[in-house]
Amino acid sequence: MRRARNPSSESSDSARDVRLAHQPAAICAGTETSAAEAEADALRRCGSRGETNCRVMITYQDQCAVIVEPHINGKPFSTGIVKFVSTGSIAKASELGKSDCQQENSATPEAHCVVVHAACSYPVFREY
Numbered sequence: 001m002r003r004a005r006n007p008s009s010e011s012s013d014s015a016r017d018v019r020l021a022h023q024p025a026a027i028c029a030g031t032e033t034s035a036a037e038a039e040a041d042a043l044r045r046c047g048s049r050g051e052t053n054c055r056v057m058i059t060y061q062d063q064c065a066v067i068v069e070p071h072i073n074g075k076p077f078s079t080g081i082v083k084f085v086s087t088g089s090i091a092k093a094s095e096l097g098k099s100d101c102q103q104e105n106s107a108t109p110e111a112h113c114v115v116v117h118a119a120c121s122y123p124v125f126r127e128y
Helices: 035-047 090-104
Strands: 017-023 026-032 055-061 064-072 083-087 112-120
Touching: 035 055, 055 064, 055 083, 064 090, 083 090, 090 112
Parallel strands: none
Antiparallel strands: 017 026, 017 055, 064 083, 064 112
């Protein structure tokens, strides 16, 4: 299970790499064949929506990832702590993300954590 990863330490040879750029109004996933291409694509698409504060928040390769946000009365809790989790399945990442989110936001008992983005990256077979 990976909760976050340093993008500068990543490389991708034969598998797709995914980077998520997150800004409250924009969640973008790049699905390219190299880590650098995926990160650039995610940031470009996030910025194309007018956002100026886009950052890569999680990277994953050959895994599934979720973004879990705390909500109050069905709306995002603006000062809550958002969790980014990747692991082998959406179900497991969701379970871990919701649990972590509830724990991190326990000072606000009315906050209910919701999966707002879920996706998987699968290996790409290359014949040599």
